[in-house]
Amino acid sequence: MIPSIVQPSNSLLPLSVRDLTVAWYRKPVIWDVGLDVSPGQLVGVIGPNGAGKSTFLKAIMDLVPRASGRIEIFGQSYKRSRHRVGYVPQRESVDWDFPVSVLDVVTMGLYGKIGWCMPVRRKHREAAQQALERVGIGEFAHRQISQLSGGQQQRTFLARALVQDADLYLMDEPFAAVDAATEKAIVQILREMKQAGKTAIVIHHDLHTVPEYFDSVVLLNMRVVASGPTDVVFTRENLEKTYGGRLTLLDEATEAMRRRERTL
Amino acid sequence: MRTLGALHSVLAFAASSLTDRSIRWPTWLEWQRVLFLQDYNTRVVMLGTMLLGLAAGMVGSFTLLRRRALMGDALSHATLPGVGLAFLIAPSLGLAEKSLPVLLTGAALSGIAGVVAILYVRNLTRLKEDAALGIVLSVFFGAGIAILSIAQQSVGHSAGLESFIYGKPASMIESDRLLIGCTGILSLLIMGSLFKELTLLCFDEGFAKSRGYPVLLLDLVLMGLVVIVTIIGLQAVGLVLMIALLVIPAAASRFWTQNLKQMILISAAIGGAGGFLGAAMSALFRNLPAGAMIVLVCSALFFVSMMFGTERGVVVRALRRRDLNRSVDHQHLLRGMFELQESRGPKAGIPFSELQTLRSWSSHRLLSEIERCRRRGLVFRDSGQHLSLTSSGMVEASRLVHEHRLWELYLITHADVAPGRVDQSADAIEHVLEPELIAQLEELLLQKRRVQGIAPSPHPVDATEHVS
Numbered sequence: 001m002i003p004s005i006v007q008p009s010n011s012l013l014p015l016s017v018r019d020l021t022v023a024w025y026r027k028p029v030i031w032d033v034g035l036d037v038s039p040g041q042l043v044g045v046i047g048p049n050g051a052g053k054s055t056f057l058k059a060i061m062d063l064v065p066r067a068s069g070r071i072e073i074f075g076q077s078y079k080r081s082r083h084r085v086g087y088v089p090q091r092e093s094v095d096w097d098f099p100v101s102v103l104d105v106v107t108m109g110l111y112g113k114i115g116w117c118m119p120v121r122r123k124h125r126e127a128a129q130q131a132l133e134r135v136g137i138g139e140f141a142h143r144q145i146s147q148l149s150g151g152q153q154q155r156t157f158l159a160r161a162l163v164q165d166a167d168l169y170l171m172d173e174p175f176a177a178v179d180a181a182t183e184k185a186i187v188q189i190l191r192e193m194k195q196a197g198k199t200a201i202v203i204h205h206d207l208h209t210v211p212e213y214f215d216s217v218v219l220l221n222m223r224v225v226a227s228g229p230t231d232v233v234f235t236r237e238n239l240e241k242t243y244g245g246r247l248t249l250l251d252e253a254t255e256a257m258r259r260r261e262r263t264l
Numbered sequence: 265m266r267t268l269g270a271l272h273s274v275l276a277f278a279a280s281s282l283t284d285r286s287i288r289w290p291t292w293l294e295w296q297r298v299l300f301l302q303d304y305n306t307r308v309v310m311l312g313t314m315l316l317g318l319a320a321g322m323v324g325s326f327t328l329l330r331r332r333a334l335m336g337d338a339l340s341h342a343t344l345p346g347v348g349l350a351f352l353i354a355p356s357l358g359l360a361e362k363s364l365p366v367l368l369t370g371a372a373l374s375g376i377a378g379v380v381a382i383l384y385v386r387n388l389t390r391l392k393e394d395a396a397l398g399i400v401l402s403v404f405f406g407a408g409i410a411i412l413s414i415a416q417q418s419v420g421h422s423a424g425l426e427s428f429i430y431g432k433p434a435s436m437i438e439s440d441r442l443l444i445g446c447t448g449i450l451s452l453l454i455m456g457s458l459f460k461e462l463t464l465l466c467f468d469e470g471f472a473k474s475r476g477y478p479v480l481l482l483d484l485v486l487m488g489l490v491v492i493v494t495i496i497g498l499q500a501v502g503l504v505l506m507i508a509l510l511v512i513p514a515a516a517s518r519f520w521t522q523n524l525k526q527m528i529l530i531s532a533a534i535g536g537a538g539g540f541l542g543a544a545m546s547a548l549f550r551n552l553p554a555g556a557m558i559v560l561v562c563s564a565l566f567f568v569s570m571m572f573g574t575e576r577g578v579v580v581r582a583l584r585r586r587d588l589n590r591s592v593d594h595q596h597l598l599r600g601m602f603e604l605q606e607s608r609g610p611k612a613g614i615p616f617s618e619l620q621t622l623r624s625w626s627s628h629r630l631l632s633e634i635e636r637c638r639r640r641g642l643v644f645r646d647s648g649q650h651l652s653l654t655s656s657g658m659v660e661a662s663r664l665v666h667e668h669r670l671w672e673l674y675l676i677t678h679a680d681v682a683p684g685r686v687d688q689s690a691d692a693i694e695h696v697l698e699p700e701l702i703a704q705l706e707e708l709l710l711q712k713r714r715v716q717g718i719a720p721s722p723h724p725v726d727a728t729e730h731v732s
């Protein structure tokens with residue numbers, strides 16, 4: 001059984017996931033996830049804390065070892081299509097006291113293009129500046145990142161992904177604790193991406209805005225509860241299945257495995 | 265290649281013939297000889313330790329930012345068994361037992377073994393990195409001490425080996441300085457060419473991985489640099505104090521700058537100065553060991569940086585806080601006077617006692633703020649000690665009151681703050697309001713309500729008649 005967002009019309013889907021299982025120290029985090037995403041879609045990934053949403057994104061990029069499963073991005077492995085994927089990690093994942101400027105952070109998105117040991121050139125800085133203008137914080141380019149507000153930090157990370165000019169964007173909670181202006185700016189960027197035929201998979205927490213922001217949703221709680229077009233799948237019943245009724249048996253099995261792991 | 269022991273005994277003889285065990289103030293001639301680098305031996309040592317400090321300062325910046333600062337400590341302690349084993353094994357390989365390359369190779373190998381052991385303990389057990397560090401550091405160091413004492417009992421000429429523990433730069437010769445210099449340049453080249461990649465590694469490991477950078481390899485390069493610097497530093501400052509050169513200059517430079525390149529340069533400068541001056545002190549005061557002096561000079565520089573660093577030094581931050589407090593007082597005073605004059609008419613002066621009851625400020629604090637405002641021509645004090653705003657004070661106060669009330673309105677209409685509490689809440693935030701935000705507020709509130717001039721106070725503290 002493969003819950004699919006749109007029936008695949010060709011084999012070069014931005015993302016195709018089969019039977020994905022990921023375990024942290026043999027404690028399963030996501031079970032048997034399958035998913036197809038077609039181009040030009042804004043996909044929201046929704047689920048309670050600890051449902052494995054971040055792990056799901058990381059597994060797509062081979063950042064965490066997967067126990068089983070196959071992942072294809074534009075018909076190829078992540079390693080081969082890496083240059084077509086842009087990643088926006090969680091804002092809290094880095095130390096914002098680090099001694100670099102906003103522009104420095106954005107140019108990091110170009111390091112792959114610049115190549116090993118080569119210096120950052122003016123055209124790279126200009127591209128980074130343009131990305132900053134796009135997210136609306138062009139005037140902060142030369143500020144130290146420690147002086148940014150939460151929303152500005154998030155926009156910096158978004159600019160770093162934009163500057164890569166990728167085709168598939170993976171975003172880990174870009175809307176978490178940002179101001180209204182930033183939220184608006186991010187939504188605007190997402191729509192522009194969609195118009196340019198790009199695909200974005202976005203972890204999202206605010207259920208109210210889901211129908212407004214996303215074409216399709218993936219309801220995730222260790223496994224895919226439901227996925228598909230927002231107006232079909234985003235129902236009270238599915239949400240209750242995702243958030244309310246914990247999968248007691250799965251929980252217990254997990255817990256038992258972890259206990260055994262501890263005594264090993 | 266020379267042997268350590270011979271030089272060691274020569275120097276010990278020289279030292280004991282010059283002075284006995286007492287420390288005395290050097291003569292003018294000695295100052296001159298040391299500080300102007302006239303003495304050959306001292307020159308070799310001072311330049312050598314300076315280069316070491318430069319290299320350690322640079323490498324240390326990255327390890328500090330990677331939060332691996334203590335890894336260097338474990339690594340340097342882990343070199344000791346290697347030194348002892350190399351000494352014991354060398355003769356059977358047909359090499360001179362105290363040849364420096366042999367000893368340093370042994371040190372490097374066991375240092376690397378120590379780091380590998382830490383990684384293993386961390387990955388195979390549920391122990392955290394600090395526990396793994398503590399265990400490996402002490403086990404290797406203990407083993408090293410044991411091996412050294414075996415070496416001393418079984419083989420004759422082991423004197424001088426213990427200088428690796430506390431360092432003995434006086435035994436440095438020209439070729440050592442060359443070695444240190446070359447290693448310094450090598451590490452500079454590596455860090456210069458991998459600057460981008462190392463920065464990304466330290467800032468955002470997850471993103472680096474997602475872009476396909478071999479994070480493990482980059483970490484190994486960084487650890488390799490630490491190994492190199494530590495090994496060449498063993499002779500000069502010793503393995504116990506080596507960590508100081510890796511951590512202190514880098515930590516000190518954080519007080520001066522927010523720019524990574526500058527941070528590395530400043531860190532190198534502090535490390536270099538520490539090495540140079542420390543060796544000079546040791547040359548001047550014959551019985552003070554150089555390793556300890558280098559560390560002490562570095563920590564003195566650290567203390568100066570911590571206090572007077574232009575970016576995050578204690579003094580700068582205290583001044584900034586004082587400025588903020590003053591601007592808060594300034595706003596409170598002008599706003600308070602404005603509102604009092606607003607309610608009783610602009611002509612009447614305000615007695616000091618009334619101002620004091622406005623807020624919970626000490627009379628000293630209030631008086632000094634009044635004095636500052638008087639000097640800037642904002643407040644006027646008449647013969648009866650009553651205070652009033654001058655015309656330019658009125659302009660400034662109107663602006664402040666305007667901003668305050670805008671903010672209050674915003675809080676009431678957009679943030680659901682109760683009108684009774686709004687004054688306080690507005691107070692807490694408005695001191696950090698930036699001009700762009702004020703403009704936004706004006707656009708948001710005033711256009712809607714068609715209020716012109718100064719908005720009326722939204723809560724009933726004072727009469728709401730206002731000056732325009």
